[in-house]
Every structure is written in structure tokens, then in C-alpha cells.
Amino acid sequence: MLYSMKQAFQNIFRNRFFSLASIGTIGASIFIFGVIYMVLMNVEGVLHSAEKTVGITVFFEEGTKEEDIFLLKEELLSGGETEKVEYTSAKEAWESFQKDYFNQDEELIKAFGEDNPLKESASLDIYLKNVESQKKLVGELKENPIVRKVNSSDTIAKQMSQMNRMAGLVSAALLGILLIVAVFLIQTTIRTGIFVRRDEIAIMKLIGATDGMVRAPFVIEGIVIGIVGACIPLAVLYVMYVKLGRMIVQQFGDALPLFSIVDTETIFVTLVPIAMVLGVGIGLFGSIITVRRHIRV
Amino acid sequence: MIRLENISMTYPAGVTALQDVSLSIEKGEFVFVTGSSGSGKSTLIKLLLCEVKPTKGNIYIQGKNLGNIKRRKLPLYRxxxxxxxxxFRLLKDRNVYENVAFAQRVIGKSKQYIHHQVPQILEVMGLGDKLKAFPNQLSGGEQQRVALARAVVNHPIVLLADEPTGNLDPKNSMEIMELLEEINKTGTTVIVVTHNLEIVKAMKKRVITLEKGKIIKDERME
Incomplete structure (x- = not known):
């Protein structure tokens, strides 16, 4: 094992050019993956907070009793798709209207006296857990006989989930291409190593080394390249995220109230293991297929 | 100990190296295989090392048919x-000690064992003072002695030597032959492929002569 590790490091050093190229490509793949991951996580965060504000408002038929509305509220809450359901009575709706539009104009308020022009405006404000369930729920509510009208922000919901899906697809395609390039470069690196050490490999075979013994240094080489290729972009991403995150919050924090940066720990707790698995995986896969093809006892 | 039964070997390119060769070599024998270039001498070594498989016939070593050895068991046979x-096929970036130790490391011997065995075998080969020398600092004869030390350090039952004196002057060639004879005296079967007839005559051993892939003579030199 110690021997194989020593040989692996020697190989990396001897084929510095290819080793660096492989580390670079794996690093670039993981860097891009990391950037995409961070963006997606943050978009997800924005979406999540948007979902909490984007909701459905339900108005009821004339003469609908308050207890029927409460019954519907309970049903919605127990359905599991809603985050929050708020009831606004007709009186509250009128008070809120007065506050928003009459600008404390006592005269105007007095003019209406005890009349409530919004007496049919009792409503339920529904906040969803997931924007994607909105369409279904709106459909169900419209079927309900006590419901007069359902207001929902369909377009925003649709656009947000489409944007999220699109970003995911583009990043998956980009990542796929980079991973293929990385595996190809690892193969070239390992193949060069095998060529450089061909005499040693030939002697090893003749004196009774097993496949595993001959192949081990190259597989370790692949893993080491993978680990280094993962650590470098992780370090860069960490510094970048901390600095850039701070900058974005300072610059746009006030302008975009919905926008908040997901904290570094939350991002890296998942990104580090994923990046390591990706790096080691690419290294291992690339080296194993190469040694299997080129080294047979 | 070694038995070849009707061995024929034709390479994929269509070149026939051996045709219907049968022979047997006893345990502890010292045998020369001679013949001109292309007579099939080196193919014989390759067959015994399982580097190539015969197109026809069977090879038995210690009663075991080499054709039945599974690929993963091949290292154990070798x-x-x-x-x-x-x-010589020495590793140029490693010194004499490391070149010989390499053979033991590959088969998983412990560091202490290697540290004990390698200097001993190099002493026997007359290289006790060259442990730290690199191959390019050694003469041809010395390099072949390092290769010989590497070949015997794991106590093989058969020693195969493919033109071991091909790059050596007569004096060094004879020294190598004497070492091979010493190794043979310990009970190791030695098969030497050579076209150096001077040496063959001087050693007075069994000589198998190949020509165009066939055995044309199998005699004991007196």
C-alpha cells in the first residue's frame, strides 16, 4: 500500500503536465457545479420566501356563514399543502381598506357610517408550501359551492418553477460535458503514466505481481487527482461565497427585500461531500477504466 | 518437471514459431536451448512464462497443465x-538494492525480510559493495548479475535465461554462466536460451537445438 502510494505520487510528479490538466478540468467541473449549486440554493431560498408571500385569496358567495368558512380553513390546513391560512372578515377588510385608502380622513369615514360596502368581502388568504401545488388547489376551490371567486398569482408561480427547472437543466448539461472532459483527461494522464512506467509494469508482471498490485498506483493516482481537483475549487468557492455574499447583501439588501443569502455553512455542509464524491468518483472511474484496458497480467 | 506435448505456436500475424515440439526437462536439470534467430527459442520462454498461449498442445509444469491456470492465478505461477x-531490464531510476528489493516487495514480503535477504543475495552475486550504485554506474556483467539476483531472490523452482550473455564479453559471459551453475546446484532447474555456441560447448550440459520451430537435436555435451 505504501509502495503504491509512493508510486502514485511519483507518477503525478513525473506527468506534471497531464496531472495538472486533469486537476484543472476536475477543478473547473466542480467549480462550475459549485457555482450552479450555490445559485440554485439561493434561488430556492428566494422561491421559498416568495412562496410564503405568493398566495391564493378566496372570496365567498353572498350569505356564506362564517362557520362554513372556518370549516374550509380547517380542511385546507389539514390538507398538508398549505403553509398558512388567514381569515379576513368583511369588517376587517373594510377597516383595512379605510386605513389604506382614506388616509385617516375622518369625514370620509363618517360618511359611510355603519355601512360596510365590502360586506361580501370576507376572504381566506392561503399561503402554499410549494408553488407547484397552486394550480390543483385553485381548481378544487373553484369547485366549492360557497366559493365566489379565487384570486391567484398563477404567472409568477409558473415562471418561478420554470426558471428553477431551466437553471437545473442547463447546469446538468454543462456539468455533464465537463465531467466527460474530466474523465477523458484523467484517462490520458493515467495512460501516459502507464507508458512511462511500462518497463516497471512488464517486470512486475514477470515476477508475479497481481493485477491489483500493478494497477493500484494508477488508481491511487486517479483518486489523488480527484481529491486535489475537488479541494481547490472548494477553497475558491468558499472565499468567493463569503466575500460575494457579503457584497450582494450590502449592495442589494434594501432594494430586494425577498432576497437573502443562504448562509455559508448550509451551502458547504452539502457541497463539500458532493464535491469530494464527484472528484474521487471521476478520478476513480477514469483510472479504473484505463488500467482495466491497458494493464492485464 | 517440465513437459511440452506437441506444442505448436503461430502468432496472430501468421508467423509459425514452433511446430509440434515435444520435450521434457527434469527437476534440477541445466538445459541450453540453441538455434539461429527465428528458430523459436524466445517463443519457448514466452510460453513457459504464460505470456503467450500455444495454438496447439499442452505444457505441464510439476504436473499442472499451464493451459488450465486461471488468469488471476497466473501471478502465483510466475x-x-x-x-x-x-x-537486463533493470529499473534505471533505482539503485541495485532497490532493483532486487522490488521483486520481493511486489510479492508482499516484509521490509525486515527484504532488508535481510537482498544484501545476502547481492553478496553471493559479488555485488556486496554496489548496493547503492545505479544501473548506469555498472558494467554489463554487473548489471546482469543484478538481474540474476532479482530473478533468484524469491527462490524460483525454474530459472529462465533468454540470451543472458548476449550483451557481454566472453569473460563476463563465463562469470554469468558460473553463477547460473551455482544456482542450478541449489536445485533450481535452469533453462538458458542462447546462440553462443562457445559457452554451450564449455558448459557441457544438455543442449536442445531448434530450427524453424522444430527440435532438430537434443543431446548432452561431453
Whole structure:
């Protein structure tokens, strides 16, 4: 094992050019993956907070009793798709209207006296857990006989989930291409190593080394390249995220109230293991297929 | 100990190296295989090392048919053999000690064992003072002795030597032959492929002569 590790490091050093190229490509793949991951996580965060504000408002038929509305509220809450359901009575709706539009104009308020022009405006404000369930729920509510009208922000919901899906697809395609390039470069690196050490490999075979013994240094080489290729972009991403995150919050924090940066720990707790698995995986896969093809006892 | 039964070997390119060769070599024998270039001498070594498979016939070593050895068991079989070549095949970036130790490391011997065994075998080969020298600092004869030390350090039952004196002057060639004879006296079967007839005559051993892939003579030199 110690021997194989020593040989692996020697190989990396001897084929510095290819080793660096492989580390670079794996690093670039993981860097891009990391950037995409961070963006997606943050978009997800924005979406999540948007979902909490984007909701459905339900108005009821004339003469609908308050207890029927409460019954519907309970049903919605127990359905599991809603985050929050708020009831606004007709009186509250009128008070809120007065506050928003009459600008404390006592005269105007007095003019209406005890009349409530919004007496049919009792409503339920529904906040969803997931924007994607909105369409279904709106459909169900419209079927309900006590419901007069359902207001929902369909377009925003649709656009947000489409944007999220699109970003995911583009990043998956980009990542796929980079991973293929990385595996190809690892193969070239390992193949060069095998060529450089061909005499040693030939002697090893003749004196009774097993496949595993001959192949081990190259597989370790692949893993080491993978680990280094993962650590470098992780370090860069960490510094970048901390600095850039701070900058974005300072610059746009006030302008975009919905926008908040997901904290570094939350991002890296998942990104580090994923990046390591990706790096080691690419290294291992690339080296194993190469040694299997080129080294047979 | 070694038995070849009707061995024929034709390479994929269509070149026939051996045709219907049968022979047997006893345990502890010292045998020369001679013949001109292309007579099939080196193919014989390759067959015994399982580097190539015969197109026809069977090879038995210690009663075991080499054709039945599974690929993953091949390394274990090869550990029973020692092999030296005309071009020595030493690792140029490692010193004498490391070149020999390499053979033991590959089969998983402990560091202490290697540390004990390697200087001993190099002493026997007359290289006790060259442990730290690199191959390019050694003469041809010395390099072949390092290769010989590497071949025998794991106590093989058969030692195969493919033109071991091909790159050596007569004096060094004879020294190598004397070492091979010493190794043979310990009970190791030695098969030397050579076209150096001077040496063959001087050693007075069994000589198998090949021509165009066939055995044309199998005699004991007196």
C-alpha cells in the first residue's frame, strides 16, 4: 500500500503536465457545479420566501356563514399543502381598506357610517408550501359551492418553477460535458503514466505481481487527482461565497427585500461531500477504466 | 518437471514459431536451448512464462497443465519462475538494492525480510559493495548479475535465461554462466536460451537445438 502510494505520487510528479490538466478540468467541473449549486440554493431560498408571500385569496358567495368558512380553513390546513391560512372578515377588510385608502380622513369615514360596502368581502388568504401545488388547489376551490371567486398569482408561480427547472437543466448539461472532459483527461494522464512506467509494469508482471498490485498506483493516482481537483475549487468557492455574499447583501439588501443569502455553512455542509464524491468518483472511474484496458497480467 | 506435448505456436500475424515440439526437462536439470534467430527459442520462454498461449498442445509444469491456470492465478505461477533477459531490464531510476528489493516487495514480503535477504543475495552475486550504485554506474556483467539476483531472490523452482550473455564479453559471459551453475546446484532447474555456441560447448550440459520451430537435436555435451 505504501509502495503504491509512493508510486502514485511519483507518477503525478513525473506527468506534471497531464496531472495538472486533469486537476484543472476536475477543478473547473466542480467549480462550475459549485457555482450552479450555490445559485440554485439561493434561488430556492428566494422561491421559498416568495412562496410564503405568493398566495391564493378566496372570496365567498353572498350569505356564506362564517362557520362554513372556518370549516374550509380547517380542511385546507389539514390538507398538508398549505403553509398558512388567514381569515379576513368583511369588517376587517373594510377597516383595512379605510386605513389604506382614506388616509385617516375622518369625514370620509363618517360618511359611510355603519355601512360596510365590502360586506361580501370576507376572504381566506392561503399561503402554499410549494408553488407547484397552486394550480390543483385553485381548481378544487373553484369547485366549492360557497366559493365566489379565487384570486391567484398563477404567472409568477409558473415562471418561478420554470426558471428553477431551466437553471437545473442547463447546469446538468454543462456539468455533464465537463465531467466527460474530466474523465477523458484523467484517462490520458493515467495512460501516459502507464507508458512511462511500462518497463516497471512488464517486470512486475514477470515476477508475479497481481493485477491489483500493478494497477493500484494508477488508481491511487486517479483518486489523488480527484481529491486535489475537488479541494481547490472548494477553497475558491468558499472565499468567493463569503466575500460575494457579503457584497450582494450590502449592495442589494434594501432594494430586494425577498432576497437573502443562504448562509455559508448550509451551502458547504452539502457541497463539500458532493464535491469530494464527484472528484474521487471521476478520478476513480477514469483510472479504473484505463488500467482495466491497458494493464492485464 | 517440465513437459511440452506437441506444442505448436503461430502468432496472430501468421508467423509459425514452433511446430509440434515435444520435450521434457527434469527437476534440477541445466538445459541450453540453441538455434539461429527465428528458430523459436524466445517463443519457448514466452510460453513457459504464460505470456503467450500455444495454438496447439499442452505444457505441464510439476504436473499442472499451464493451459488450465486461471488468469488471476497466473501471478502465483510466475512467482515460481525467475527470468533474466539479454537487455537486463533493470529499473534505471533505482539503485541495485532497490532493483532486487522490488521483486520481493511486489510479492508482499516484509521490509525486515527484504532488508535481510537482498544484501545476502547481492553478496553471493559479488555485488556486496554496489548496493547503492545505479544501473548506469555498472558494467554489463554487473548489471546482469543484478538481474540474476532479482530473478533468484524469491527462490524460483525454474530459472529462465533468454540470451543472458548476449550483451557481454566472453569473460563476463563465463562469470554469468558460473553463477547460473551455482544456482542450478541449489536445485533450481535452469533453462538458458542462447546462440553462443562457445559457452554451450564449455558448459557441457544438455543442449536442445531448434530450427524453424522444430527440435532438430537434443543431446548432452561431453
Amino acid at each position: 512467482r515460481k519462475l525467475g527470468v533474466v533477459f539479454q537487455d
